[in-house]
Structures are given as structure tokens and as C-alpha cells.
Amino acid sequence: MSPIIIKTIQFFLSLSILIVLHELGHFIPAKYFKTRVEKFYLFFDVKFSLFKKKIGETEYGIGWLPLGGYVKISGMIDESMDKEAMAEEPKEWEFRSKPAWQRLIIMLGGVTVNFILAVIIFIGLAYAYGEKYIANDSLKDGVWITDTTLGDALGIETGDKVLAVDGKDIKSLSSIMPEVVYGEKITLERNGTKIEKDIPVDFIETISNNKENARFINYRIPFIIREIPEDSQNKDSGFKAGDAVVDIAGKTVEFQDQVIPVLAANKGKSVPVVVIRDGNKVTLNAKVSEEGKFGVYAGLGSMEEYQEKGYFKVETLNYTFVESIPAGWNKGVKTLTDYIKGMKKIFNPDTGAYKEVGGFAAIGGMFPDTWNWHQFWATTAFISIILAFMNILPIPALDGGHVMFLLYEIVTGRKPSDKFLEYAQVTGFFILIALLLFANGNDVYKLIFK
Structure with missing residues (x-):
């Protein structure tokens, strides 16, 4: 369908x-x-209705114009x-x-x-369903800013730790963006130093103009080789699934955000690569394509695998029926509060949020x-x-x-x-x-x- x-x-x-x-x-x-x-009508019955039946003193019906009831x-x-x-x-x-x-x-x-x-x-x-999320305070190496334009606009860099927005501690990685969108100040830790920055008043408009990269705050992904395709230029370079790349052309690397610029600087070259395999260091020679890629798939398959290797912690909360009641109430109140914050931004022309108002x-x-x-x-x-x-x-x-x-x-x-x-x-x-x-x-x- x-x-x-x-x-x-x-x-x-x-x-x-x-x-x-x-x-x-x-x-x-x-x-x-x-x-x-x-x-009592579902939808509006302007001129005529699709269905109607009178029971007692009330006519119940379905209108043809789905703008409400x-x-x-x-x-x-x-x-x-x-x-x-x-x-x-x-x-x-x-x-x-x-x-x-x-x-x-x-x-x-x-x-x-x-x-x-x-x-x-x-x-x-x-x-x-409970609740499952990446604990923000478990990101020991900070976040990955996948779009530098949006990152620069917010004043955040790869490796920063997001501590709070408007003084409120950030519990989960996924809650960072909603809090930033509605917030006014963001607190970061950069190289061990705490920094507080004002969130630009027009940041919503900045995101709106770059929607394809709106989810630009992510966890850092290690460069662990998952698969070497048959058509890869490094099919016979000695790479194996599970190799963790730690050095390329003499540059120490661990995460994909560190690997990308090193490969870009070595386009079309053969470079020495050090990987960790079964706890041992192995040195290989690998080819970098003209596009600045190794031609392999990197990363792990699930959040649980990242957790096992110590990159972050996945929190899983299961609620009894009694426990779910305050959890549901708190979620309802927070959703309403966040929506009111969003409406305040819409009524402030400087934010540009009015451009994001949508209809049906x-x-x-x-x-x-x-x-x-x-x-x-x-x-x-x-x-x-x-x-x-x-x-x-x-x-x-x-x-x-x-x-x-x-x-x-x-x-x-x-x-x-x-x-x-x-x-x-x-x-x-x-x-x-x-x-x-x-x-x-x-x-x-x-x-x-x-």
C-alpha cells in the first residue's frame, strides 16, 4: 500500500x-x-451530510467537510x-x-x-513499550556534529558534551534537539571547561532552511569495519570485519568524524592503516578513493553493541501499570509545556518560527x-x-x-x-x-x- x-x-x-x-x-x-x-457531528455538514440519524432530541451524523466537528x-x-x-x-x-x-x-x-x-x-x-534511550551523560567523548553549518550557528562542536538547556539537565541524547529548539541558553563542556551560550533567537529558522540535516547532534560512531563489499578498492588490502581503525597515515583516529578529514586529505593515495584486531595492532596498506573513502561499511549494528564496547549506555525503563500513571502524566504536562514554548516562538517574528506553521x-x-x-x-x-x-x-x-x-x-x-x-x-x-x-x-x- x-x-x-x-x-x-x-x-x-x-x-x-x-x-x-x-x-x-x-x-x-x-x-x-x-x-x-x-x-452531534463528526466533520461539518455544510448543505448536506454523509450520514445522519436522530435519536431522542439529538441528530447524530457525519459531515463531508473534514475540518473538525x-x-x-x-x-x-x-x-x-x-x-x-x-x-x-x-x-x-x-x-x-x-x-x-x-x-x-x-x-x-x-x-x-x-x-x-x-x-x-x-x-x-x-x-x-516502556522507555529506551541513550543516556546523555554516558557519552564520554561528547557528541558528533554532523552538519557544521548548524553546529556553528548554535556554537557547538564535535566532542562537546551537552550538559543542560535553560539550566535543566539533559537526560537523553534524543531530547537535546527538542530542548534546544524551545530553549534560550545551552550549557556545554568543552575540553573540561563549562561554557554557557545563548541559543540564537532565529535558530528555528536556521534549522528550517537546512531540514535535511536537522538531526545534526548525534553520538560519535567508532570506525569499526562491518563489511568489505566485493567492488571495494580495498577488497584485498587485508581488512577484516571487526577491525577497529585507530591510525591512518600517522594520524590517530577512533571515530568516523576523525577519519573523514584524514581521508579527504589523502584522496587517491595508498596510506598505512593501523587496526586493532583480536586485541592486537595490525598495520595494513589501504587505498583511498578519489572521493576520500575506503570503500567499506563501518559502524556497529545496534545500540546494544555500542554499549557493550563502552561508547555509551542505553537506559531501558519498564513500568508497572501503577508506575506508568505518573510517567504518562509527566509526559502529558511536558508535551503541553513544550508546545506552549513553541507557540511563544511562533508569535515572535524574530525567530522565524511562523514559517514552520503547518496545516493539514x-x-x-x-x-x-x-x-x-x-x-x-x-x-x-x-x-x-x-x-x-x-x-x-x-x-x-x-x-x-x-x-x-x-x-x-x-x-x-x-x-x-x-x-x-x-x-x-x-x-x-x-x-x-x-x-x-x-x-x-x-x-x-x-x-x-x-
């Missing part, structure tokens, strides 16, 4: 789950407070803009007749469910090319956090806009007029359309020009 089809199926499955549960977050407290719900609650100024109903006298079952605190709970239900859902998913993932194509691209339940649920949890945050923004027409007006009513004791709420709803609608056009326009621009 095509990777695009697999991504599309995962996207719509995830979106459908999140929309239905979000709307249930409004539906359940509305029904609990005896508020009439006229419609909704519940239509009687007596509420929402996207339906039902002015005729609002012109009538309030009925006891209508939203507007309920106390402000009940209306607040109804409006907060969707984002609350989204956050709780993300936490539940993270709990399940922690229990089912960007969200769909987050899913893997092949079906993987672990990645599917992890991505769904992340999107659920995004939906919770975006929906609570104080923009009229979003849940956050309704919450903002309800809090004003609770604090002041004065309810905004229906006419004001109508104008606010229309304004919010146009703001949402503008945001949708911007986000999806970014997707189109990247597709065409990048």
Missing part, C-alpha cells in the same frame, strides 16, 4: 477519534446539566448563528438559561477531554509511512495536546473565546449581550479562516518551493 495512503488513513482515523471525544467532552456535561443538544447546543450562539431561535424567550433546557458555572464546565469539557486523552495514551505507551498536510506528515501502533498513538496524543491548547485560545468562535466571556460574566456579574456575542462569533470565524489559510498556505508554499 502506498505510504501516502497509509498516512492518510492514520490521519483521518486519529482526527476522527480526537474530534468525537472532544465533542463528547461538551456533550456529556451538557446532558448532565439537562441542556438540549440538537446535533461540532455539537449544536440549544440556546447558544455558535457557528450556526441561529438568530431566530436566539430571538425567542429563553427555555429552561437552553444553554443561555443555565448558571454561568454550568456553562463554563460545558465549554471546558472538550479541551479537558483532549488533555486527559493524551495523558491516558501516554500512560498506555509507557506501560506497553503538516499534521498528516507527522504519521509514519508504515503502520506502527506505537507511533500512531504517540502522534495522536501529541495532536490531542495541540487541539487542547489551540481550542482554549481566547479567540471568539473557539472554546477559549466562550470561556473568556463566561469568566467575564462570573467576575463582573454582567452577561455580554447576544448582539455582542454574535459580532464576536463572526469576528472569531474570520480570524479562524485567516489562520487556516495561513497554515495551509504554508504547506502549499513548502510543497511547491521547498
Whole structure:
């Protein structure tokens, strides 16, 4: 099956789950407070619906426009803009007749469910899969900066040890980049000296312009020969699988980042090479191609092999069900916190982060090319956090806009007029359309020009 089809199926499955549960977050407290719900829809049913069935007082259905979903609650100024109903006298079952605190709970239900859902998913993932990562403090020889342009922009070099970002210790190698993207200061150890550097305010834009090398902070790979291909110029040079190269042309080397410049300086030459084989040093003569390569495959096959040879430590955490609960909660809180940090950067034009805002194509691209339940649920949890945050923004027409007006009513004791709420709803609608056009326009621009 095509990777695009697999991504599309995962996207719509995830979106459908999140929309239905979000709307249930409004539906359940509305029904609990005896508020009439006229419609419950997955996707929007502009002009017509793909499916609909009325059960009791509520029409349940599936629309054709997959931009979200909704519940239509009687007596509420929402996207339906039902002015005729609002012109009538309030009925006891209508939203507007309920106390402000009940209306607040109804409006907060969707984002609350989204956050709780993300936490539940993270709990399940922690229990089912645990956690496996390279311990950052075990990288005794520091990190490998695979792209010097990005490394220079950040002020980090191969061999540096990344100690902290914004004063927070870095636990795993894989967490360095997310922390750097959201952070402001990075603490390094270079040649035994601790250094603190400001992370450039436009570093997100720098990464965006060099996406193919965005994962430029890696562990250092030893130059241990894994395989000598039949067409290698060094097929008969005496190399054997398992040889660890320690010297080339009189230059001491251990890692690939050290080997690369030495080979580049000896293109087209035959050079003496010292390898460690079965604990002994063996000297060979090897040929360097015009491209500056030995023509062999180097490196080990798995992280566990690197761990066995002492290059770093692989931490594996397995959680009992009880232990997975705080682990899932902490993951949910951290994901939300990191997303808020990212949003702050987006609203700062100097960062250039606004260029990375994406729409449906960007969200769909987050899913893997092949079906993987672990990645599917992890991505769904992340999107659920995004939906919770975006929906609570104080923009009229979003849940956050309704919450903002309800809090004003609770604090002041004065309810905004229906006419004001109508104008606010229309304004919010146009703001949402503008945001949708911007986000999806970014997707189109990247597709065409990048």
C-alpha cells in the first residue's frame, strides 16, 4: 500500500477519534446539566451530510467537510448563528438559561477531554513499550556534529558534551534537539571547561532552511569495519570485519568524524592503516578513493553493541501499570509545556518560527509511512495536546473565546449581550479562516518551493 495512503488513513482515523471525544467532552456535561443538544457531528455538514440519524432530541451524523466537528447546543450562539431561535424567550433546557458555572464546565469539557486523552495514551505507551534511550551523560567523548553549518550557528562542536538547556539537565541524547529548539541558553563542556551560550533567537529558522540535516547532534560512531563489499578498492588490502581503525597515515583516529578529514586529505593515495584486531595492532596498506573513502561499511549494528564496547549506555525503563500513571502524566504536562514554548516562538517574528506553521498536510506528515501502533498513538496524543491548547485560545468562535466571556460574566456579574456575542462569533470565524489559510498556505508554499 502506498505510504501516502497509509498516512492518510492514520490521519483521518486519529482526527476522527480526537474530534468525537472532544465533542463528547461538551456533550456529556451538557446532558448532565439537562441542556438540549440538537446535533452531534463528526466533520461539518455544510448543505448536506454523509450520514445522519436522530435519536431522542439529538441528530447524530457525519459531515463531508473534514475540518473538525461540532455539537449544536440549544440556546447558544455558535457557528450556526441561529438568530431566530436566539430571538425567542429563553427555555429552561437552553444553554443561555443555565448558571454561568454550568456553562463554563460545558465549554471546558472538550479541551479537558483532549488533555486527559493524551495523558491516558501516554500512560498506555509507557506501560506497553516502556522507555529506551541513550543516556546523555554516558557519552564520554561528547557528541558528533554532523552538519557544521548548524553546529556553528548554535556554537557547538564535535566532542562537546551537552550538559543542560535553560539550566535543566539533559537526560537523553534524543531530547537535546527538542530542548534546544524551545530553549534560550545551552550549557556545554568543552575540553573540561563549562561554557554557557545563548541559543540564537532565529535558530528555528536556521534549522528550517537546512531540514535535511536537522538531526545534526548525534553520538560519535567508532570506525569499526562491518563489511568489505566485493567492488571495494580495498577488497584485498587485508581488512577484516571487526577491525577497529585507530591510525591512518600517522594520524590517530577512533571515530568516523576523525577519519573523514584524514581521508579527504589523502584522496587517491595508498596510506598505512593501523587496526586493532583480536586485541592486537595490525598495520595494513589501504587505498583511498578519489572521493576520500575506503570503500567499506563501518559502524556497529545496534545500540546494544555500542554499549557493550563502552561508547555509551542505553537506559531501558519498564513500568508497572501503577508506575506508568505518573510517567504518562509527566509526559502529558511536558508535551503541553513544550508546545506552549513553541507557540511563544511562533508569535515572535524574530525567530522565524511562523514559517514552520503547518496545516493539514503538516499534521498528516507527522504519521509514519508504515503502520506502527506505537507511533500512531504517540502522534495522536501529541495532536490531542495541540487541539487542547489551540481550542482554549481566547479567540471568539473557539472554546477559549466562550470561556473568556463566561469568566467575564462570573467576575463582573454582567452577561455580554447576544448582539455582542454574535459580532464576536463572526469576528472569531474570520480570524479562524485567516489562520487556516495561513497554515495551509504554508504547506502549499513548502510543497511547491521547498
